[in-house]
Structure formats: C-alpha cells, structure tokens
Amino acid sequence: MKLTLPAYVGRIAFSALAALIGAIFALPLIWFIFAPFNARAELGLAIPDPWTLSNFATVFGNSYAVQALWNSFIQATGGVILVGAAATLAAYALSRSSVPGKGAVTYTLLLFSSVVSGSAAMVPIFLIVSAMGIMDTHIAVILTFAGGLLPTAMFILRDFIDSIPKSYEESAMVAGASPVQAFFDVALPVIRPGIVVVVVWAFVNIWGSFLIPFILLRSSDNMPASVAIYSFYSEAGTPIVTLLAAYALIYSLPVVALYLFVSWKFGFRFFGGIKA
Amino acid sequence: MTTEPITSKPRRKVRNFSLLSNRAGAAFMLPAGLLVSVFVIVPFFWVIFVSFTNRTLIGRTALNPEFVGLGNYLALFDPATFFQRGQFGFSLILTTQFVLASALIGQALLGLLLAWLIQTVPPWVKRITETFVIAAWILPEVVIGFAWFAFLDRDQGTLNALLTGFGLPPGDFLLEQPFWVIVVFNTWRGAAFSMMLFNSAFSSIPPSYFQAADVAGASSWQKFRDIGLPLIRGHIVTDLILITMWTFNTFTPFLLTNGGPSYRTELVSIYNYRVAFQDFQFGKGAAVGVIMMLINLAFALVYLSLGRKKAPKS
Amino acid sequence: MSNHLRSIAFGLIGATAMAAPAFAVDLDITCRCVIGGVNSATAEWIEESVIPAFEAANPDINVTLNQFGGEDAQLTQQLALDFSTGAGPDISAFDGFLIPAFAEGGQLKSLDELIGEDYANWEGWDHISDGIRSILSYDGETYGIGLGTDVRMIHVRKDLLEQAGIADDWQPTSWTDVLDAARKLKEAGVEAPLQLNAGVAMGEATTMQGYWMALLGTGEGVTDENGKYIVESQGILDVLNLYKTIYVDEELGDQRAQLLADGRNRSFANFRDGKTAMLVEGDWFYRSVTAPGSEFEVADRDNVMSWVKMPAEEPGAGIRGQDFVSISGGTGFVINPNTDTPKEAWKFLSFMMSQEQMTAFQDYQPGIRSRSDVPIPNSPFLTETSQTLLPLTTARPNDPNYNSVSQEIQRMTEAVVSGELSPEEAMAQYKAAVTSIVGEENTVSLL
Secondary structure (H helix, E strand, O other): OOOOHHHHHHHHHHHHHHHHHHHHHHHHHHHHHHHHHOOOOOOOOOOOOOOOOHHHHHHHHOHHHHHHHHHHHHHHHHHHHHHHHHHHHHHHHHHHOOOOOHHHHHHHHHHHHHHHOOHHHHHHHHHHHHHOOOOOOHHHHHHHHHHHHHHHHHHHHHHHHHOOOOHHHHHHHHOOOOHHHHHHHHHHHHHHHHHHHHHHHHHHHHHHOOHHHHHHOOOHHHOOHHHHHHHOEOOOOOEOHHHHHHHHHHHHHHHHHHHHHHHHHOOOOOOOOOOO | OOOOOOOOOOHHHHHHOOOOOHHHHHHHHHHHHHHHHHHHHHHHHHHHHHOOEOOEOOOHHHHOOOEOOOHHHHHHOOOOOOOOOOOHHHHHHHHHHHHHHHHHHHHHHHHHHHHHHHHHOOHHHHHHHHHHHHHHHHOOHHHHHHHHHHHHOOOOOHHHHHHHHOOOOOOOHHHHOHHHHHHHHHHHHHHHHHHHHHHHHHHOOOHHHHHHHHHOOOOHHHHHHHHHHHHOHHHHHHHHHHHHHHHHHOOOHHHHHOOOOOOOOOOHHHHHHHHHHHOOEHHHHHHHHHHHHHHHHHHHHHHHHHHHOOOOOO | OHHHHHHHHHHHHOOOHHHOOOOOEEEEEEEOOOOOOOOHHHHHHHHHHHHHHHHHHOOOEEEEEEEOOOOHHHHHHHHHHHHHHOOOOOEEEEEHHHHHHHHHOOOOOOHHHHOOHHHHOOHHHHHEOHHHHHHHEEOOEEOEEEEEEOOEEEEEEHHHHHHOOOOOOOOOOOHHHHHHHHHHHHHOOOOOOEEOOOOOOOOHHHHHHHHHHHHHHHOOOOEOOOOOEEEEOHHHHHHHHHHHHHHHHOOOOOHHHHHOOOHHHHHHHHHHOOOOOEEEEEOHHHHHHOOOOOOOOOOOHHHHEEEEOEEOOOOOOOHHHOOEEEEEOEEEEEEOOOOOOHHHHHHHHHHHOOHHHHHHHHHHOOOEEOEOOOOOOOOHHHHHHHHHHHHHEEEOOOOOOHHHHHHHHHHHHHHHHOOOOOHHHHHHHHHHHHHHHHOHHHEEEOO
C-alpha cells in the first residue's frame, strides 16, 4: 500500500515517540549495566575504568548467595507449576461447567486475595504453616504463593477461556471424546498462550517477593535471593554498592531470560483472550 | 457481569449443555479450591475476626487479646486525628490520589498510548520499546528499588546528571517531591501490563475494520476513537480492575522512601505494614486490611457498571 | 549437588529436619550478623570460636549459626512469631529493651522456669553485675544472658574544631556550649556541624542517641520515678526546641539525613567526609563504624577523632542533678521458650558466655563485656569512656509499652525537625498517642 506524505510523517512521529518512551523507560536501568563491572562504584553513573569481573567473582565466592539463587529457582518453579496447573483446571471448570454462582466466585476470591496480600494476613499464614509443621521448607513457600496467586491467575485465565468458542470441544465430543480428553487434546493447546502469560506473571511475582519467604523461612540454606541480597550490606548496614549491583544483575537475568524465551517461543500475548 | 463470550450467541444452548458435568467440574476445581481455602479464605476470615480484637504481636494482648467490637474501626476514623499526617485518613487520601495519578492516568493511559503506537511503528522500534517497558515490569522489586534509589540520588544520581547536562537545575526529588516520585515510579513499573493487554486487544480487532477506515481517509486519532476504543471496552474494565487493585495494594514504593519523609508517601499498604509489623498492633492492622478490601470492592463495582453501560451488544 | 537434591526431596515430601531420625541434637542460633557484612565480628566469633570449641566438648550436639542479614526490626518480627509457636532458632541474639514486651506476650520464659537449677547454679552470675543482669530481666526474672553494654557520648573531629578555633581540650558544659561551637564551625565552613539523631527512619537510634541524650540533660526521663510516662513537660519542650534550633532555625545539622530513608548512613558519611564535627552516638560508632577498613573509616583517626561527654542543658540540670549524661543499652542472647532441647540450648548459651569464650570475643571486637572477669582490652578509648561514663549512665524503662512509646518519640522529633509542627503541637500529638497506648492512668503531665 502506498503511503501519503502526511501518513508517512505521522508514522515517523509515532516511531520517534515510541522510541523516546522506550528510552525514558531504560534510563533508571542504565546504571545496572555499568556499576557491576566497576571496582569502586558509587551511586553515580560512571563508565568502569578499568572494566572488571571481580565483583562477580566475589559474589560467586559467597556460597550462601549462590545457594539463594537456586532456592529462588526451586520456589518459583514449584509455585508456577502449581499455580499454572491448578488455575487452568479451575478456570476451565468455571468457564465450561454450570456450577451455580460461578460468576461471582472469581471476583470474590480476587478481593479476598487483595486482603491476604497485605501484611495483616502474614500472621494467620505463619500460624497455618506452623500448624502444618512445614515451617522453613520450600514447600511452605510454594504452597503459600500458589494459594495467594491463584485467584488472580484464575481471573485472567477464565476470561481467556470464556472467549474461546465452545464449538472446539463440542465437535471433539461429538466425535466421541470424553470431556477430559476434550480438555487435554483440544482446549489445552488453545488456552496455552493464556497459561504462558499466567506462568510468566506468577514466576516474576514469586521470584521478586520478599515478605512471604521472609516470614516462612529461617535457615540461610533455604532463603531465596530476594532475601539473600540483604547480605551484601556492610558492617554499618549500608549497601556494598558494587557487590549488590553485581548480584542484582545475576538475580535479574533469569526473569529476563524467561521473558525472552517465552516471547520467542510462544509470543507473549494475551491474544484476544482477556475481557470482562 | 458480561462474561459470556459474544461468539456463543445461542444462549439457551449454554444452559442446557455444559461441557463438564458438575462432578468433573468439581474435580477440576479441587486443587485450586484446597489451596485457596487454606491460604486465602482462612486467613481472610482470621483477619476479619482479629479486626474486632486488640490483638498485638508482643506484649500482654498477644497472649490474651480482648474483643473490642468496632473499637479499631472507630479509632481509625477518629475525626480528631483522621487527617493528620501519619494517620489513616491522610494515608487513605494520599493513596486515592496515588491510584488516580499513577494507575488510571499513568499506567492505563500510557499503556493505551504505547499499545496504539506500537501497532503502527516498524518492528524493531516496537521490539526495543516493548523490551524496556516490560523489563520495568518483570525485574525483581529489590533490584528496581535500588536502581531508582541510585537514579534519583541528589548528588550522584543519573537523573540529576542528565538535568545538569541539559542545563536544567538538579532536584532533591526524594525529599521535595516524594509523592510525584512514587507516582512516576509506579507508572514506570506497571505500564507494561496495560500495554500488553491493550496490545493484544487491538490485535484481536479484524484488520478489515481499519482498512475500511483508511479507505474513508480517517486519521489515526479517529480510528483510535471510533474503532479501537469502543471495541476494547471490556479489556479496559479488566485492566482497570486489576491495576487499581494492584496499585492500591502496592508496597514497592516503601523500598524507595520508607513511607517518608514525614509520612508524605505513606500509602495505606505501608500504613498497614507500620501498624501491624512495626507497632505490632494486629487488631488495628487487620481493620485496615478489611477497609482496604471494601475500597477495592467499591472500585471494582464502579468499573463493572461503567463497562456494562453502553456495552456493545451485538 | 546432592544437597540440592536432598532439599528438593525434603521440600516435596514436606519433611522437616525434626522428622529425620536424630542421633544427635541439633541446635540453631540466630543473630543479626553476617560474615563480611552486618556485625561480622559476632558471626566470626560464633562460627570460628564458640561452635568448634563447643562441638569438640559435646560431640552429640550440632550447632548451626543462621546469619540474619536484615534489619533489627525485621529480626524482632520473626522472633515474635517464632517464639509464640516453637518455630525458629533455639537461641537468638536479643535486644534488652524488648524483654518486657516478649515476656508479657508469653514469647519468652524466664530462665528459672525454662532451665531451673542449671541456670541458678551457673558460675557466670558471680561475675555479672546486677545492673547488667537487669538489662535482660523483667519483673525480677532473668530471661537471657547479656553479652555486653555500651555508653553514649559526643564524637568530635578535632581537626574541624581546630579550624573553627575551638580549644583542643574543649568539653562543653551546657547545650549553649554545644550550639555555640556548632555556630563557630558553621562559620568556619563546616556544612552540618552537629548530628543529633531525629526522625522515624533511624528507629531506636533516634530515641537512644538523640532524644534520650538530650532529655536526660533536662533532668527528666521518658517515665517518672513511678514508671508513668511523662507526656507533657518543660523538658520535652526544651528538647524539641533544641532540635528546632539545630535543624530548622539555624541549620546547624543536616536536615535531609534525619528525613531520608538512608539518613543514618548519610550522617556517618558526613562525619567521615568532614561535613559534621560533632555526632552523638554510642561507643559502637568508634569500635565499628569508623574503625579502620570499614566503609565510614575516618582517615588518620587517632589524630582526628576524639570524644566529649554529653552535657546537661545547664550544669547540674541533668538527671539526678548530673552535669553530664549518658544512656546504655545492652544486647544478649535468649532461649526459645518452646525449644525441644532447653538443656542443650542452655549448655551452649552458658558455654558461649563463659569467661574463655567471651575473652575470645574481645579479639574479634573489643567492647564493654558483661562479665567482670573479662577485662576491657588495651583500648584507651574503651577504658576511658567506660570509666567516665558508666557511673553517669541510665537505662531505658523496663516496660512492655516502651517500644511503642519510642516510636511515638521518633514521630514527634520528625514532626519538629521537618518543620511541619511546632514543638508545642508535636508534644500535644505525642501526648494523645502515648495516652492511647498506655492509658491515661499511666501518664503524667509536668506542666
């Protein structure tokens, strides 16, 4: 299609505006590109002279900090599997069955979860976990996150599934598939982009969260990176900027990698899924 | 709620024939139901119950909390102190302004603008812009908090270095404009979600609609106003419900300001944390949590009714 | 790797350490200490000296140190939850001023109740003074063993004083002296000559190093002799006016450092960088913050840094009619009231606080220790300050509400220092807040 001159100018203006906004979003993060490679970084933006990897060597020499990354991985992966599986099943059931009052359920749970994400609910959660005898274990963190994130995950996924025509599964069932087969063989592949969004969202949430692991874990061996990062503080309690920046960079890489992988492999889209 | 998909026009069929039997539906819901019951519903009712007691974390009332009726709620709404800095009312008003400025105007509008822009720009611009906007959303909050702290530092921060470079006066933002700092921060942090949601909403509109408008010579603004916006009304409601709730409950600004200076950035979530975990007054903290939920509920109802009004019925 | 696999396996089946068959007793100890980070010396001492020696003597007991890297207040939060259920460490570091609130809440048991005879017969009590023992006591019962105590003073930079023409042997005898010196220093180009902690962000450091140090100079405390909280008095007003003079009216101090989240570190940096010449702090500031090799190391410290006593408002106007004032706190270790192994926990705790181990601690970080048979090492600073200030010092009230009131004090100072409220208004707000915490019958007005 041939563009008219005004449309062409308009397109350039759009590109310039989009690029400008992108640049503004990048600004607060630039510091992280340089500080980890600087032997004596301060809060100021400075190009390392010379570039050094010594901060990373120190960080990797700290077995506690390395273990913490692994712990984050266990907790986030465990939580994501649980949230993804439970939310998909439940959202599908809410969308496709005729359970009475199903419309109100997701909204009510969403509101409940907003209370439970607050600090007041940390005490009952602590007491429940304590009564279950699973204090200071990965499973405690995984279960708690799964419970807390499920309402939102179900809310997102249900809207997604609602927008998928039922005729997909119906035709499968006409062809003799059981409802469960229809779910796994027909619905699941169609829902997958929605699940991917929920998975990334849940992973990012667990990976970055401080309060729940802080309340439920005690031994250094189980702490995730979001808590361990506070060990890069000096005797006087101030951040050791260079090490903290280096660790922060390593700690950030998995979520960035996950996003890039997912957007390359599946496309990070809500598709036409979500709407109220 | 208008959750029935537009595509399933013959509504009677939905009633008569559900794809899952009730038993299978219940089985599908069991894992989520168990988790949510234990980690959401039980704590929720615990919070409601405790909000009527004077339970504390340490001290005599940790062991023997007393029932105080509406005492905590009345104390929160005590007219003598309600509007003072560091009190509930002050915090509530601050949070409302924060939600309006950073969620509704900031995240939703910026997200909408970005989503519309990246429909038309070349792929590489789209890719780069998206990546940075989304990076702000997915990076862990400790990292983000620290990055912004360095960014805003009065003496060495990147922002002041830039301002000085452009010949502008540097600012002491965290001390002088703490409220606007957290507004900008939260907009930056959360715009990605709205952008992605609206982006997929826009891409789900059949291209033929826009091509027809192009033929008629419509400007980008006209296409946005007359085609894009009406068709994504439902998505806007979903977006507003979620980002309002997230912004209302967000705790991340604490990492930047600790709620200060002088309570000027003490959002209700931070107030709640202070009451519950620094003053150790769990009864009062629970009451704050309950009120926060009621406000979230009010927001959600308003959005849903707005979304239903004039909703395009095919 | 096998460790990782095991932790996954444990995680998956939800097993806890306790469920495993135990041939040996496992003890956990927690402190806000990280090797190479916060309170590194304590962590090194426990890890390198106490645990190896203890395990050699008791092969059937395994001790693990949990290095807690967060803030003091965060450790308090964890312990308050843990000690009410039996989760958490068997032994933990503990700040003395929290003992009453934890004891009232059932989150600590007295050693008498928990340990009994072994506690009463411990040899160490003969070497720990009643004053120091009382730091971890409440209502006549002992809840833990103190590690040491501290004193507070004004740390000064002699090089800056000299620049401002202030005599080498300067010792202020009134607040006016301190303010005059600050004015001279300001004239001589010192940006923020005086640091008296204020504000919410510094937490208990505001109450202890700032408010108390001034308030004691007016002859008052936070409570009166009957233990009632003073909510209105000339002393409170004088202190708030002092803050106003320093931070608002004459800008003799760095107002930003009182208000910003990382303000305390800024105040340390100011002292290091020669922007502050007088800073009110505990001996910890000398022992640790400005020590060689630390982040806030003061260059050429022996020649540059010194200390003076904190004067009363006027000579003789201080608490108990003193000319100079100081206040002390103390930390120690307590035992989880719900531990499965109180006997072993006590065994470890008393071993840690033995003369031998406490003396070993002096090699990691010299300080004023709780045991009289552990001498202060050859450190002129510690010897002089402890000899001069311990006789003058005061302790915080042993009261379960103190922690909450302390937070109101921090808010009151912040309101004045930010210029938001006048001293009178701030005091009125303090009165209302404290009255609602402790009840009107436990407050007193001296106006």
